[in-house]
Amino acid sequence: MYTKQDFNHDLYEICTKYHVKYQLLKNYVLQVIDGTTFIAVLSERDDVDWQQLQSELQQLQQKLPQNGAQLAESPIQQVNQLRQAGELNAAYRLLIPYAQDHLDDLYVQQSLGWLMYAYLKQSETNFPKYLKILNQLNTLIQFQFTTTDHYLQRLLVSILWSLRRVLKGDSEADAQTKQTLSNQLLPALKRFVGGASAFVTLQPETPSEGADATYGTPGYQIVKLLLAQLDEPHYFELFDFIGLTWFRPQDYQLTTYEQDKKIGTFAERTIGHYAKTLLNAEPPLATPQRMTNLSAQLKPILSQYPDFKWLPWYQSKLLVKIGQPAAAFSVLVKFAQRHQLTYWIWEAVADLSSDDDRFNCLCAALQCSTKPEMLVKVQQKIIPLLVQRQLYAAAKYELDQVIATRQAQNRPVPNNLQQFTQTNWYSATVAATDRATLTAAAKKAQRVLYADLPDTDIFVTYLNQAKGVVNFAYQDHTAYGALKNGYFYQDLLDDFEPQCYTALKVKLRADATKPERFQVFAVAAGDPQFAAKFKRTVSGTFEQVKDYGFVSNNSVLFKTKHRVSPIELESFFVNPELVQQVQVPPLADVKVTVVKTWRAKAQDWQWEVTDFIQSTPYEIEQTTFSGTFVKVKDSGFLIDAADNTRQIRVTSEMVQQAQLADLAVITGIISQKWQPKLKFWQWTLTAVTAITAPDPATTEIDIEGRLDVTRKGFGFVADYFVPAALITAKHLTANELVVGRARKSWDQHKQQWSWTVFELK
CATH class of the missing domain: 2.40.50.140 (Nucleic acid-binding proteins)
Structure with a gap:
């Protein structure tokens, strides 16, 4: 059945394709205007393929009813009216025949969806009926949850809210009832959302039906309910199609509650639970494909959130399961570096190591403080290695510990260990009294964890022999090569004896609580070029x-x-x-x-x-000098008559000792003196050999003229300087005719001799 809606849609497609007015095309197709008029109207267009356009319009005409019959009305409007009136069955009978041929029509999808939503909402308290309707909806249509149409988004969100209400169910229902309901609903839900996780984040621009940012979208809440209610097989099936990309950004951040309880973020706890469940599951649930997929999804998460505490541990276990021991070791080592080293971490590292490294890590595990029964597995692994190394006393000590622990638990001793009690070495050996012989090997195990650390050049700046502390300098390349200082304890170097003021090449690890304290591994001679910097x-x-x-x-x-x-x-x-x-x-x-x-x-x-x-020893340079003395407060300087720029310092002690008068001509010995505060050498008068008192005939003159007073209070008579204090004392005013006497003085600013008035009237 070809309807008006179909006709309008097809005509609009041609209109947008050829950029021809819609009404003009409609008049031509409905024969309101003839072909000649149609072509005449568009005769100026040279960018249209007339032959192709006319062919498409003729095909559209062939779809129209013949003999003057009218186009059928679309049933969508009538269906919507029936649905709103509550006549769902009548709406269903009218819509389904039409919808089967028009499922690509967005209006049909919306009408069908809202009709089925009405059925679902009516049956939310009757789960068998609800599940039947949901399966029927899945048979009729497959919605695209990546749609950008806001009306269709609103429909899909409404159906998701309905699913969420059904999953939430009766608050008084027991866990088994909720699990059964969730298990039965999951396949239909998976089919409804297209087997992808896009439904989790679906939220229209205008949230409806109580959408709350605190609790997330309806799809998000559905996932959280399913995670809590599904049994193990369906739990894995859920993760198979939603993966790990559905978490919100805030799920990766600690809330105040999580900080107080010292638990991980919601994302870390959820992923960790899934990983742990998968690792503990048996085939056919724990498939290699699931482990491979989870490991691949964990990799970018761990890269973006390196502070997650336990996910690296699960990642290392997954990598072992899928046959990637080298990658597992790398992840495990980084995990161990950030945690307090317990026996089970050392045991895990030992399982991925070989030869001496494996033995050293097992020794480190035995050094950890824990209950004896927790170390039995470690002892099972290390006792054969101790025997192989002919460390019989240590082997017997560990074997006796295992026997005592098993007897206390009323459990048998493992067969591979029980056999050692029948050997000659066991009967001929006196057991060690403790694990002291394993301490050296346990210390070497640290190097296994930090073998991937880069080599760092350090320079030893101080050795505190009493405390066994080594202070050093290094360049922090994370801070643009800035020089930093640090320290470590010398007992970390085994038998290596560092020397003060020498360079070393080491592997460093900063302490988590004290950034200036370091652990040191793998010490070697340093770089001479680096030492030259210090x-x-x-x-x-x-x-x-x-x-x-x-x-x-x-x-x-x-x-x-x-x-x-x-x-x-x-x-x-x-x-x-x-x-x-x-x-x-x-x-x-x-x-x-x-x-x-x-x-x-x-x-x-x-x-x-x-x-x-x-x-x-330095021979102090000295010479004779003659110059005029200029007194400045208690000290002063000599001015060379031939070179005014050459000035010789005279200390206050020398002024007082030689009773030097201002403007006296002094002959004496001058020497180079270092001035620590000024950071330079300076010629200084160190001995006086002759003093010529100042001659008033050459150092004083009479002056006469009019007084010129400046705004600052001092003045001049011609070129003779008049101090402000003298003008004030004599109550002089500007332009007065004055007479007086001036004395020769040194102008420090101009570096030349001048005259200063000392008497006026």
């Missing part, structure tokens, strides 16, 4: 300050200039103990070994002298 030989000048000192390099540069910018100077600290030990005279030329060490108080790295290689 230890070198320099030449310089030694300067003592109180009981400590500094060695400043580039000494030749400093001694040949009056002043050097501090940026050109590099100083190396000399601790008081070394100063007292070497007794190097001040300003000596020295060659020293310097090492970069961490200063805890300053929280910074500092170069420090560790050894004086050679020392040459």
